[in-house]
Amino acid sequence: MRPLPLFLEPRLEPRLRSLLAAGDFLHPLVDALGSPLNVLLPEQLADNLARFRAVYRKHHLSGPIHYAHKANRSRAIVRRLAATEAGLDVASLAELQHALGAGCTPERIIATGPKNREFLWLAARTGVTVSLDSRAELDELAELVRKHTLPRVRIMPRLSGFEAPGARVLSRPSRFGTAAAGLDDLLDAVERHRDAVDLTGLAYHLDTTGIPEKAVALEGCIRAMNACHRRGLRPRTIDIGGGFGVNYLAHAAQWERYTTELTNAVLGNRPPLTWHGHGYGLRGEHGTLRGALTLYPAHRATAAETYLDALLSTRAPSLGRPLATLLLENLYDLAVEPGRALVDQCGATLARVLEVRPTPDGDVLLRLGMNARDVGLEEHGVLMDPVLLPRPGAPSTPPGEPVGAYLLGNLCLESDLITRRKVFLPRLPAPGDLLAFANTAGYLMDFTAGRAIQQPAARKVAAFRQDGAWHWRLDEQYWPVDGTGTAEPQGERQA
Amino acid sequence: MRYDSITDAIGDTPLVRIDPAVTGLRHIDLYAKLELLNPFGSVKDRAAWNMTRDALPAAVERGDTVVELSSGNTAKALALIAGMHGLPFKSVTNRMKVPEVKDLLLLLGAEIEELPGRTECLDPTDTDDPLTRIHRMLSAADSGYLHTDQYFSPLNVEAHVTGTGPEIVRDLDGRAPDHFIACVGTAGSSTGVAAVLRAHDPAVEVVGLVADKSDFIPGIRTIDEVHEVGLFDPGTYDTLQSVTADQAIDGMLTLIRRCGLLAGPTGGGAFHGALRHLRTVDAGLADSADRRTAVFIVCDRVESYLGYLRQRRPELFNQPARPNSLGSLTPADLAAARSVDVDAARKWIAEERPLVVDLRGPFAYAALHIEGSINIVDELFDELLHGGLPFGPRQPVLLACPVGEKSERYAALLTRMGHRDARSLAGGIIGWRDAGAPLVRD
Numbered sequence: 001m002r003p004l005p006l007f008l009e010p011r012l013e014p015r016l017r018s019l020l021a022a023g024d025f026l027h028p029l030v031d032a033l034g035s036p037l038n039v040l041l042p043e044q045l046a047d048n049l050a051r052f053r054a055v056y057r058k059h060h061l062s063g064p065i066h067y068a069h070k071a072n073r074s075r076a077i078v079r080r081l082a083a084t085e086a087g088l089d090v091a092s093l094a095e096l097q098h099a100l101g102a103g104c105t106p107e108r109i110i111a112t113g114p115k116n117r118e119f120l121w122l123a124a125r126t127g128v129t130v131s132l133d134s135r136a137e138l139d140e141l142a143e144l145v146r147k148h149t150l151p152r153v154r155i156m157p158r159l160s161g162f163e164a165p166g167a168r169v170l171s172r173p174s175r176f177g178t179a180a181a182g183l184d185d186l187l188d189a190v191e192r193h194r195d196a197v198d199l200t201g202l203a204y205h206l207d208t209t210g211i212p213e214k215a216v217a218l219e220g221c222i223r224a225m226n227a228c229h230r231r232g233l234r235p236r237t238i239d240i241g242g243g244f245g246v247n248y249l250a251h252a253a254q255w256e257r258y259t260t261e262l263t264n265a266v267l268g269n270r271p272p273l274t275w276h277g278h279g280y281g282l283r284g285e286h287g288t289l290r291g292a293l294t295l296y297p298a299h300r301a302t303a304a305e306t307y308l309d310a311l312l313s314t315r316a317p318s319l320g321r322p323l324a325t326l327l328l329e330n331l332y333d334l335a336v337e338p339g340r341a342l343v344d345q346c347g348a349t350l351a352r353v354l355e356v357r358p359t360p361d362g363d364v365l366l367r368l369g370m371n372a373r374d375v376g377l378e379e380h381g382v383l384m385d386p387v388l389l390p391r392p393g394a395p396s397t398p399p400g401e402p403v404g405a406y407l408l409g410n411l412c413l414e415s416d417l418i419t420r421r422k423v424f425l426p427r428l429p430a431p432g433d434l435l436a437f438a439n440t441a442g443y444l445m446d447f448t449a450g451r452a453i454q455q456p457a458a459r460k461v462a463a464f465r466q467d468g469a470w471h472w473r474l475d476e477q478y479w480p481v482d483g484t485g486t487a488e489p490q491g492e493r494q495a
Numbered sequence: 496m497r498y499d500s501i502t503d504a505i506g507d508t509p510l511v512r513i514d515p516a517v518t519g520l521r522h523i524d525l526y527a528k529l530e531l532l533n534p535f536g537s538v539k540d541r542a543a544w545n546m547t548r549d550a551l552p553a554a555v556e557r558g559d560t561v562v563e564l565s566s567g568n569t570a571k572a573l574a575l576i577a578g579m580h581g582l583p584f585k586s587v588t589n590r591m592k593v594p595e596v597k598d599l600l601l602l603l604g605a606e607i608e609e610l611p612g613r614t615e616c617l618d619p620t621d622t623d624d625p626l627t628r629i630h631r632m633l634s635a636a637d638s639g640y641l642h643t644d645q646y647f648s649p650l651n652v653e654a655h656v657t658g659t660g661p662e663i664v665r666d667l668d669g670r671a672p673d674h675f676i677a678c679v680g681t682a683g684s685s686t687g688v689a690a691v692l693r694a695h696d697p698a699v700e701v702v703g704l705v706a707d708k709s710d711f712i713p714g715i716r717t718i719d720e721v722h723e724v725g726l727f728d729p730g731t732y733d734t735l736q737s738v739t740a741d742q743a744i745d746g747m748l749t750l751i752r753r754c755g756l757l758a759g760p761t762g763g764g765a766f767h768g769a770l771r772h773l774r775t776v777d778a779g780l781a782d783s784a785d786r787r788t789a790v791f792i793v794c795d796r797v798e799s800y801l802g803y804l805r806q807r808r809p810e811l812f813n814q815p816a817r818p819n820s821l822g823s824l825t826p827a828d829l830a831a832a833r834s835v836d837v838d839a840a841r842k843w844i845a846e847e848r849p850l851v852v853d854l855r856g857p858f859a860y861a862a863l864h865i866e867g868s869i870n871i872v873d874e875l876f877d878e879l880l881h882g883g884l885p886f887g888p889r890q891p892v893l894l895a896c897p898v899g900e901k902s903e904r905y906a907a908l909l910t911r912m913g914h915r916d917a918r919s920l921a922g923g924i925i926g927w928r929d930a931g932a933p934l935v936r937d
Binding site: 060166167168169170172208209210211212213222226229230252256259260263267287288289290319320321325326328329330331 | 587597598601606607608609610611612708709718719722723724725727728855856858859862863896897898900924925928936
């Protein structure tokens with residue numbers, strides 16, 4: 001008996017669903033621009049932003065929502081963002097240049113991450129806020145400001161290593177930030193550098209999905225802000241970073257069934273579900289499961305703005321009041337830096353099916369016009385099925401049986417699989433069909449893409465609806481004037 | 496009964512028949528093994544004592560710390576046993592989701608270390624789970640730890656092979672029950688009891704219960720999580736079935752409200768799973784004279800799970816509506832509330848010196864507030880108003896909260912309670928600050 005297909009259907013909201021239903025629009029695009037192709041939906045960004053802002057309003061909070069630029073290099077996304085009220089979190093010199101060029105004014109930009117002197121100089125010169133990683137970075141920045149007689153720089157030091165009351169939480173040590181216990185030394189330095197820097201807030205970012213850990217950190221920041229005010233400093237904003245997560249899958253039940261079966265496969269109780277029996281971090285030892293599942297929790301009931309809402313509604317571990325209430329009554333603004341969550345549903349990655357090869361042991365191999373670097377599913381541990389877009393006008397095949405298939409990339413490497421999971425499709429594809437990887441705009445599109453063996457890097461286009469039809473621009477040709485009825489005809493095609 | 500040590504009182508728990516009027520079973524006698532009556536409150540007392548008894552003298556000599564990966568009952572029992580022997584106890588856990596359990600453990604003198612949540616930015620090369628890492632640290636020779644290792648230690652199973660299992664057979668007049676139903680946590684009790692019962696009668700049916708995957712029931716693992724348990728052997732169970740948190744709570748409520756058993760959710764889950772399974776069996780026995788027995792385990796008591804229950808079934812804790820609460824305000828009450836803007840408020844304060852009540856938390860008040868205001872945090876103000884006005888009805892009062900929303904509701908409530916001049920600061924303390932009005936720190 002054939003085992004039931006273990007589908008992991010991607011979650012598609014109306015705009016992305018409508019795009020992936022437009023095979024007549026997408027096929028000619030890939031014909032013209034090559035496979036793989038990244039398609040972005042800039043308008044979705046504004047919708048996502050509005051959802052985050054609604055959570056702020058619900059809790060009566062003010063403060064900036066920064067998009068973490070590193071989630072995607074797209075110009076269209078940053079330009080569309082410039083047309084909203086949101087700010088931008090840039091993590092490199094080039095990202096800062098890009099943000100400024102796209103129309104984000106300096107007061108809406110915050111510079112984060114590891115910084116070289118050039119990055120610090122441009123940030124200081126243009127007057128963007130600098131999120132400071134360490135004492136050493138503060139000293140370097142202050143020295144730079146004095147030496148080049150730059151204007152006073154707004155800074156938000158990043159803290160880490162907060163202590164919880166009651167039980168000790170064994171949070172992963174971070175390479176970023178200054179230990180909260182060393183706050184006094186840091187503030188001494190801030191006061192010494194008063195001529196060069198202006199403390200406007202404090203920040204933290206924890207790499208965890210655990211709300212209790214974040215509650216400890218946020219309360220720690222509220223206490224640290226209070227310590228600043230006692231010294232006569234006047235910071236106003238607490239930046240809690242990002243990490244709100246995305247729900248990638250349509251059905252919780254599919255995710256739960258799949259992970260159970262993966263466990264069974266690792267323990268040898270069923271045929272493998274992955275290439276060469278890969279366990280995604282799990283392994284069986286004498287019938288006992290060991291290791292940890294290194295997969296993104298692809299189905300998440302609480303993600304993006306609902307995660308922020310849940311965090312803000314959590315009671316502070318020692319002060320006892322809900323965190324949103326504490327922020328509000330202490331008169332602090334809240335800043336957030338969602339990346340993945342703000343570009344949720346903002347695009348897809350398309351690839352051409354080049355070859356359909358059944359193997360002697362009953363599997364199907366699909367060779368695609370892309371490689372594993374072009375869509376970071378493996379790199380980020382995101383499991384989901386691609387959407388099959390049959391070639392329009394191809395001789396209509398009867399609606400066949402669902403099929404499980406492994407997706408091979410275009411590098412001459414044994415390990416170049418788009419995902420090591422056997423994906424499931426409603427029927428066997430034919431060469432010339434497209435596979436669409438949904439919801440790739442956050443980190444999955446270009447974070448790792450390169451030009452190994454001179455295979456083409458995916459081009460990007462921005463797509464939008466206008467007058468009842470899909471339109472597109474090359475990513476670099478898109479400006480927020482498009483999609484508002486004043487589009488220039490250049491580069492335009494109509495579906 | 497006289498004992499030299501409380502640990503001597505572990506075990507020998509009652510086996511109590513559940514009233515057939517409750518079970519509705521006509522051919523099966525269902526018995527509850529009341530492990531909640533162990534001295535520290537749960538079935539885990541047996542394993543905790545069995546895993547430490549022989550190792551304690553040497554551990555005391557070395558001054559070891561007793562350590563276990565536990566989020567509940569095992570930690571509780573071990574904390575007490577360690578305390579009796581003058582040793583510290585530490586629990587490392589990522590599953591402690593019930594706040595009362597955590598507080599209780601701290602009260603018992605336990606040190607708790609919690610494992611972090613899943614990482615958001617995945618590192619696919621990091622496949623070493625924190626549990627394995629901790630395991631390695633604890634198992635190193637001369638680590639200074641006595642690691643009881645409940646998920647892997649054969650002493651856990653042995654506690655039930657020598658205790659729980661034989662007690663059930665003895666109390667059923669030397670016969671094994673036809674059906675045995677248990678929730679799977681460490682798998683210690685189900686494995687140990689099943690071995691004893693099967694040795695008596697190979698035909699015993701053993702039903703293992705796991706938590707529904709999307710659910711959380713304290714003390715029970717999900718179908719995936721049981722595979723991480725070294726003691727878990729699927730061959731122990733004739734069938735593995737899942738129960739949801741809702742079903743476990745329903746079962747628990749029946750045990751509490753109909754049977755006089757103060758069972759926790761795990762016992763409730765076992766009862767629900769037992770009934771669901773046995774009803775089918777019972778129906779198949781319709782016309783036979785065959786009489787059967789079944790036993791399920793009630794692991795622990797309800798009192799530690801109030802927070803868990805409040806979260807899932809708030810209606811169980813419905814209090815009668817209290818007088819003078821914000822929830823009772825009508826639109827007409829709200830329309831009658833008076834608000835004053837920052838300028839008017841400053842003038843009013845200067846001229847009539849109203850009592851200024853700042854409803855924010857004490858931490859925020861201490862940092863910055865309106866000069867001369869007093870701090871009564873909203874939660875406390877709520878309590879005061881249930882009893883009546885905390886100041887005279889003619890005393891002018893200006894209420895302030897962060898944005899002027901809550902204060903307006905309280906002004907409406909005070910007015911309805913007969914206060915003559917209660918006003919809300921429109922825009923709140925934030926509006927006050929943004930208008931450039933002074934805030935002080937004392």
